[in-house]
Amino acid sequence: MRTVMKNLVFAFCCILFLSNAAPAAELSLSVAASLKEAINELTAEYGKKKPGITFLKNYGASGALAKQIEQGAPADLFISANREWVDYLQNRKLTDEASRCAFAYNSLVFAGTTKQPVAGMKDLAKLRKIAIGSPGSVPAGEYAMESFKAAGIDKALDGKLVMAKDVREAMKYAELGEVDGAFVYRTDALLLGKQARILFAVPEGLHDRVIYPMALTTTGTGKKEAVEFLRFLQSAEARKVLEKYGFAVK
Template sequence: MMTPLGARAERPVTVFAAASLKSALDELATAYAGPVQISYGGSSTLARQIQHGAPADLFISANTAWMDVLEQEGLIVTASRRTLLTNQLVLIAGPDVNGDLAIEPGFDLAGALGQNHLAMALVEAVPAGIYGAAALRSLGIWEQVTPSVAQTDNVRAALMLVALGEAPYGIVYATDAAASPEVRIVGTFPATSHPPIRYPAALVTGASLAPAQVFLDYLSTSEAAEVFRKHGFGLPEDGA
């Protein structure tokens, strides 16, 4: 027997979001009045899934480049696009790593690694990895550490390698470091050493636009801002 239309559950808003947003978005989705289903991953992976027709309503990327690609292909609603958040890039150490490193031009990260690995998201595809490689190049040590880099599909996987002690050091967002008590921040990379970290959000063309627009607007409220800030994100108006 068919379920009466009035009794059918509202279809969830399907969000494709950068993995670094997980802690904050999970909290916001729980507090939100309507159903939300969130798929997390590297921004590059999610963007390619949208290119291949994955049923996303809303895309939140960890950099502007992948959003630009989708916009150029007509796969997002341009008028809905906004910069939602900002972030910082940090060097983290695992639970068994002692000592400090000053992040400065030419600092001896390669020496600190020894025969061990530096955990990073994919350096040619995932925003956290792209930012991290740019920072290491800017500081003049990329060539020295490249042989030691262990690349992961997304930034949360890089965080996990360090948290589990499988890599002594890693490069992640400040918000990822805040989400794991097993790691500590060694230092923050200078903002001038990498492109600005911006999280654009936009509706996906052809999606269930009305519910998705309501959820996107909710993510721009003062209530959501409080949650994002609690998890370490900055907002565009902060001037970061």
């Protein structure tokens, strides 16, 4: 009888402990595809400090992510590869304007496997196929199109452009040799295999500066855990991780 009572008391204590334990928090992140490796490392590091948090990460083209959020997809934090798609959500009152800030900066390069001498924008007309992210939703593609027009070569590239769903897909086309080269971010090009290489950097004067703004969504702004994670992403520790992957932080 004494043993039975001990077991009952133990079981009751376990139930009481579990009922009082803080539930694990889930944070949903919608992040530009080019930040994948950096964000994976940052969430892993943060998870060591806050083991009760689970991150649900959605990587993709900034425009596609913004449309998903607009349609009700769960997201507590949005990090875009340009201002346009944060503006898009802000205009629809789906992000917290007060939380908006710059996360990182990047640069645009042309990378590929072509054996033809390609040293600058004027050399692109002699190539067969060039991959870019679809400009309607992929900021890297928008920056590329902006650069073509500024360099006066947009007409010369008619019929040569292969549209990719995001910058990582454009990079894959280049790496596999399915196109002569692709316009990707410098940080993406640093991940290329030995066969592909950076052929030239796009002069920054040809396009707006590549900026990654971030903001809490209206859902995220009500979560203490999301606010704290946003603060971590602005820390010196986070900046070191970004620099490790080739991003600029100012």
